[in-house]
Amino acid sequence: MQRKTISIDDALILDLEREGIMAQFKNFSELVSVSLRQTIDTIKKENYRKEIANMTQDPMVLQDIAEVEEDFQFADGEINAV
Numbered sequence: 001m002q003r004k005t006i007s008i009d010d011a012l013i014l015d016l017e018r019e020g021i022m023a024q025f026k027n028f029s030e031l032v033s034v035s036l037r038q039t040i041d042t043i044k045k046e047n048y049r050k051e052i053a054n055m056t057q058d059p060m061v062l063q064d065i066a067e068v069e070e071d072f073q074f075a076d077g078e079i080n081a082v
Helices: 010-018 028-055 059-072
Strands: none
């Protein structure tokens, strides 16, 4: 465990107290840890979405998809009768 010193805006502390958020945690460290974990999870999900979106523009990925679709066209029943 690491200890860090932080500064927090007075208005933010007042909001935490006014909304009863501080009372939902054993201590301030737990609040910060939970909040940081949620922030990390949110950013990881957003980064993953961006990576997937970028893949839709990647020629190599599009070629791989086309090859897989071609390989499975018979199994999927997608072939048109000639």
